[in-house]
Amino acid sequence: MSILNLPLEFTGAPHNCGRHSPQNTFSSSHAQLSIMTVFSLIIINKAGGLIYQREFQPGLRKLSTNDYLVLAGTFHGVHAITRTITPRLPLQNTASPVVASPGTNAPTTSGYSYPNPGVPASGLEYLETEKFRLTCFQTLTGTKFLLFTDPMTGSVETVMNKIYELYADYVMKNPFYQLEMPVRCEAFDRHLAAWLRGRT
Secondary structure (H helix, E strand, O other): OOOEEOOOOOOOOOOOOOOOOHHHOOOHHHHHHOOOOEEEEEEEOOOOOEEEEEEOOOOOOOOOHHHHHHHHHHHHHHHHHHHHOOOOEEOOOOOOOOOEOOOOOOEOHHHEEOOOOOOOOOOOOEEEOOOOEEEEEEOOOOOEEEEEEOOOOOOOHHHHHHHHHHHHHHHHOOOOOOOOOOOOOHHHHHHHHHHHHHHO
């Protein structure tokens, strides 16, 4: 799905969905961070469970562990819904005419396909507000990486690719890591923080 540009106002943390008054947003340091600011990273397993969360900027409003668990589960559900409602386009030059299903006025899906039939339908990929941009990258195994950045930041594809590369190197290749379980890997934390610091 494409970007949802929502005129919403969010509280101090870019990943908290409560409405607020404009004066309670980010501190004055927010303007200094707009070059390439990564606020937070959340990793969700294929079942919708939170397996990793980290904030990279000081001064953000703190959320409880329960808040992050709710956020992960909610996003997982919304992502699944947006994936199922991806619009299908009518096929050109179909071999057989499109016929309505019995008891309905809607045609069957045999005459429709996704815009890129070879690519699986994706769910919510971007969510942008005045205060932050949420980018979701989903792996083939269903793991989702949620990256919260400054809305003035350009493409975050390079950042997301590097985060996934570090995850593959220091988490997935760790013989002590169990799949779908919370990530407790000091090497991943260290290299991730060092690489993000090097970009600012």
